[in-house]
Amino acid sequence: YCTILGYSEEELVGSVVVEMIIPIEKRAVFLERLKNRKQGIQEDYQTEVIRKDGEKIIIDIKSNALFNEKGASDAYVVSITDITDEIRKIEDIKAFSSIAAHDLNSPINKILTVVDLVDPNSLNEENKEFLQMVRTTIVSMKTLTQDLLAFSRLGTQALEKSNVNINEIVQDICKQQLPPNFTGQLSIQNLPDAKANEGAVKQLFNNLISNAFKYSSKKTVPEIEIGSYTKEGQTYYFVKDNGVGLNEEQMKTLFTPFKRYHSKFEGNGLGLAIVKRIIDKHGGNIFAESDTDKGLTLSFTLSPS
Structure with missing residues (x-):
């Protein structure tokens, strides 16, 4: 039990472990x-718990009551198993694995190299279009294979955390992501630092900001806001856009791998699944607010509440 949760026996005995x-x-x-359980009812279920280091894991709980000579239950035996990896392997990619993604990388790079060696000036207009299509x-x-690898690795890798300058990360990403001749409104608040894994947080904000620019790109005046707020002592970060948005049914599967909702925009459906995995690894939470044609706001924490 101590190994699963990352606590010592001294830290757990006599403590209100539920809290x-x-x-x-x-x-x-x-x-x-x-x-x-205290009434002697048998248990068999799975639930999410938070380790000492802040990571969310999934455990399987089974319990059986022990009855005394009077037929009353005065104790019970509980079996707890860490099933995080098994659950994530089922959730993750299923038909795909990191090995498949690795194997795909080599031929993709070779094809890309050959395509780049072809001089477009030696082709007629029709063949230029075919080359660009390839x-x-x-x-x-x-991009898909890189995302598959990133998503797969996030299921098993431990995250090293340090004090991360969120402001600097967001400013750099916005400079890189800003579309040419952008005529919209980009608002970036002064964002507080966070105790997090810097590489993972960069990928998290990169995915969210990229989506905000992409899904608001067809608006006459795209509006993107990146900020934070404090609620009940917890810091929440958010990325908001006025893009195409999602309906209530689509919101239910927002973080499902390979789920795509708008055929007019390019993507592989892994961006938000990766975001969710990064936040889970930090022990945080994420929630979305949206309405069709009114944009999407994603708010999240990077530490347990």
């Missing part, structure tokens, strides 16, 4: 199940 490991939004359900497809495949 240490159960996310606030899941405590009511957990405490209700605890009542059932290049666009290959670049898209390369």
Whole structure:
């Protein structure tokens, strides 16, 4: 139990462990199940808990009551198993694996090299279009394999955390992502630092800001806002756009791998799945607010609440 949660025995014995490991939004359900356990009702379920280092993991809980000679339950035996990796392997990619993505990288790079060696000036207009079509497809495949690898690695790698300058990261990403001749409004608040993994946070904001620019690009005046706020002592960051938005049904599967909603925009459906995985690895939460044609706001924390 100590190994699973990352605590020592001394830290757990005599402590209110529920408050240490159960996310606030899941405590009511957990405490209700605890009542059932004390009444001798058998348990068999899976739930999310927070390790000492802040990472969210998934455990399987099974319990059986022990009855005394009077037929009353005065104790119970509980079995707890860390099933995080198994669950994530099921969730992750299924048909794809990191090995497949690695194997795809080599031929993709070779094709891209050959395409880049062809001199467009030696081709007629029709063949130039074909060459560009091949290049666009290959670049898209390369992005997909890189995203597959990133998504797969996030399931197993431990994250080293340090004090991260969020302001600097967001400013750099916005400079890189800003479309040519951008005529919209980009607002960046003064963002507080965070205790996080710098590389993962860069990828997180890169995905969110890229999406904001992309999905608001067809608006007459694109509006993007990146900021933060504090609620009940917790820091929330957000990325907001006035783009195409999503309906209520689409919002239910927003973070599902390979899920795409707008055929007019390029993408492979892994961007937000990667964002969700990064936030889970930090022990944070993410939620979305949207309405069709009114944009999307993604708010998240980078530490347990």
